Amino acid sequence: MTTAKTAPLEPTPEALANPVKRYLLATRPAFLTIALAGCLLGFATALETAFSWPLALLTLFLAVAAQAGVNVFNDYYDHLNGTDEANVDRLFPFTGGSRFIQNGVMSPRQTLLYGLVLFAGVIVGGLWLIETRGTGLFWIGLAGLLIG
16 A cells, blocks of 8 residues: 655644534535535525525525535545545645545544534435425435435
Protein backbone atom coordinates (compact mmCIF):
# COMPACT_ATOMS: atom_id res chain seq x y z
CA MET A 1 0.00 0.00 0.00
CA THR A 2 1.37 3.39 -1.00
CA THR A 3 0.87 6.19 1.45
CA ALA A 4 1.22 9.90 0.91
CA LYS A 5 2.47 12.55 3.24
CA THR A 6 -0.09 14.79 4.85
CA ALA A 7 -0.23 18.10 3.01
CA PRO A 8 -0.08 21.24 5.20
CA LEU A 9 -3.76 22.09 4.59
CA GLU A 10 -5.07 18.61 5.34
CA PRO A 11 -7.00 18.02 8.56
CA THR A 12 -5.26 16.56 11.59
CA PRO A 13 -6.68 15.31 14.89
CA GLU A 14 -4.78 18.03 16.74
CA ALA A 15 -6.15 20.84 14.58
CA LEU A 16 -9.71 19.52 14.87
CA ALA A 17 -9.88 18.61 18.55
CA ASN A 18 -12.98 20.80 18.90
CA PRO A 19 -15.91 18.48 18.02
CA VAL A 20 -18.08 21.29 16.59
CA LYS A 21 -15.33 22.33 14.20
CA ARG A 22 -14.52 18.70 13.36
CA TYR A 23 -18.11 17.76 12.49
CA LEU A 24 -18.69 20.97 10.57
CA LEU A 25 -15.56 20.54 8.45
CA ALA A 26 -16.33 16.84 7.87
CA THR A 27 -19.24 18.01 5.69
CA ARG A 28 -16.78 19.78 3.33
CA PRO A 29 -18.56 23.16 3.61
CA ALA A 30 -16.79 24.68 0.59
CA PHE A 31 -18.72 22.23 -1.58
CA LEU A 32 -22.14 22.86 -0.01
CA THR A 33 -22.68 25.70 -2.47
CA ILE A 34 -24.11 23.11 -4.87
CA ALA A 35 -27.24 22.80 -2.72
CA LEU A 36 -27.29 26.54 -2.08
CA ALA A 37 -27.27 27.35 -5.81
CA GLY A 38 -30.11 24.95 -6.53
CA CYS A 39 -32.25 26.39 -3.75
CA LEU A 40 -31.60 29.98 -4.79
CA LEU A 41 -32.65 29.14 -8.33
CA GLY A 42 -35.83 27.57 -6.96
CA PHE A 43 -36.48 30.61 -4.79
CA ALA A 44 -36.06 32.91 -7.77
CA THR A 45 -38.66 31.00 -9.76
CA ALA A 46 -41.09 30.92 -6.83
CA LEU A 47 -40.93 34.59 -5.84
CA GLU A 48 -43.90 35.54 -8.01
CA THR A 49 -46.14 32.95 -6.32
CA ALA A 50 -47.30 32.52 -2.74
CA PHE A 51 -43.81 32.48 -1.20
CA SER A 52 -43.08 31.56 2.41
CA TRP A 53 -39.71 32.67 3.72
CA PRO A 54 -39.82 30.30 6.74
CA LEU A 55 -40.50 27.31 4.47
CA ALA A 56 -37.89 28.52 1.99
CA LEU A 57 -35.26 28.76 4.72
CA LEU A 58 -36.20 25.33 6.07
CA THR A 59 -35.91 23.93 2.56
CA LEU A 60 -32.50 25.57 2.17
CA PHE A 61 -31.34 24.14 5.51
CA LEU A 62 -32.55 20.65 4.58
CA ALA A 63 -30.94 20.82 1.13
CA VAL A 64 -27.60 21.86 2.63
CA ALA A 65 -27.90 19.13 5.29
CA ALA A 66 -28.63 16.56 2.58
CA GLN A 67 -25.58 17.68 0.59
CA ALA A 68 -23.51 17.55 3.77
CA GLY A 69 -24.70 13.98 4.34
CA VAL A 70 -23.81 13.05 0.77
CA ASN A 71 -20.32 14.50 1.26
CA VAL A 72 -19.83 12.54 4.49
CA PHE A 73 -21.11 9.30 2.92
CA ASN A 74 -18.84 9.89 -0.06
CA ASP A 75 -15.82 9.98 2.25
CA TYR A 76 -17.00 6.83 4.04
CA TYR A 77 -17.57 4.80 0.88
CA ASP A 78 -14.41 6.08 -0.80
CA HIS A 79 -12.57 4.82 2.28
CA LEU A 80 -14.24 1.40 2.01
CA ASN A 81 -13.30 0.96 -1.63
CA GLY A 82 -9.80 2.42 -1.15
CA THR A 83 -10.22 5.32 -3.55
CA ASP A 84 -9.07 8.08 -1.21
CA GLU A 85 -6.21 6.01 0.23
CA ALA A 86 -4.91 5.24 -3.27
CA ASN A 87 -4.98 8.90 -4.30
CA VAL A 88 -1.37 9.75 -3.44
CA ASP A 89 -1.10 12.56 -6.00
CA ARG A 90 -4.13 14.37 -4.66
CA LEU A 91 -4.81 18.07 -4.84
CA PHE A 92 -6.41 18.74 -1.46
CA PRO A 93 -9.29 19.65 -1.03
CA PHE A 94 -10.40 18.92 -4.59
CA THR A 95 -9.37 15.28 -4.86
CA GLY A 96 -8.92 12.57 -2.28
CA GLY A 97 -11.90 13.42 -0.06
CA SER A 98 -11.83 15.26 3.23
CA ARG A 99 -8.96 13.04 4.49
CA PHE A 100 -10.73 12.79 7.87
CA ILE A 101 -10.59 8.99 7.91
CA GLN A 102 -7.15 8.68 6.32
CA ASN A 103 -5.60 11.22 8.72
CA GLY A 104 -7.29 9.80 11.84
CA VAL A 105 -9.57 12.79 12.50
CA MET A 106 -12.67 10.56 12.49
CA SER A 107 -13.01 6.79 12.41
CA PRO A 108 -14.91 5.10 9.59
CA ARG A 109 -17.67 4.27 12.10
CA GLN A 110 -17.95 7.89 13.26
CA THR A 111 -18.11 9.01 9.64
CA LEU A 112 -20.86 6.52 8.79
CA LEU A 113 -22.90 7.43 11.88
CA TYR A 114 -22.56 11.14 11.15
CA GLY A 115 -23.82 10.63 7.60
CA LEU A 116 -26.77 8.62 8.95
CA VAL A 117 -27.61 11.34 11.48
CA LEU A 118 -27.54 14.00 8.77
CA PHE A 119 -29.80 11.94 6.48
CA ALA A 120 -32.15 11.10 9.37
CA GLY A 121 -32.57 14.81 10.12
CA VAL A 122 -33.26 15.52 6.46
CA ILE A 123 -35.85 12.74 6.34
CA VAL A 124 -37.65 14.05 9.44
CA GLY A 125 -37.67 17.61 8.11
CA GLY A 126 -38.71 16.41 4.67
CA LEU A 127 -41.62 14.41 6.09
CA TRP A 128 -42.80 17.52 7.93
CA LEU A 129 -42.64 19.52 4.69
CA ILE A 130 -44.59 16.77 2.91
CA GLU A 131 -47.22 16.85 5.64
CA THR A 132 -47.63 20.61 5.35
CA ARG A 133 -47.16 21.11 1.59
CA GLY A 134 -48.21 17.92 -0.14
CA THR A 135 -46.99 14.55 -1.31
CA GLY A 136 -45.41 15.87 -4.50
CA LEU A 137 -42.37 16.67 -2.39
CA PHE A 138 -42.05 13.02 -1.41
CA TRP A 139 -40.89 11.97 -4.87
CA ILE A 140 -38.45 14.86 -5.16
CA GLY A 141 -36.99 14.13 -1.73
CA LEU A 142 -36.80 10.39 -2.32
CA ALA A 143 -35.04 10.91 -5.64
CA GLY A 144 -32.58 13.29 -4.00
CA LEU A 145 -31.72 10.87 -1.20
CA LEU A 146 -31.34 7.94 -3.59
CA ILE A 147 -29.13 9.93 -5.94
CA GLY A 148 -27.05 11.05 -2.94
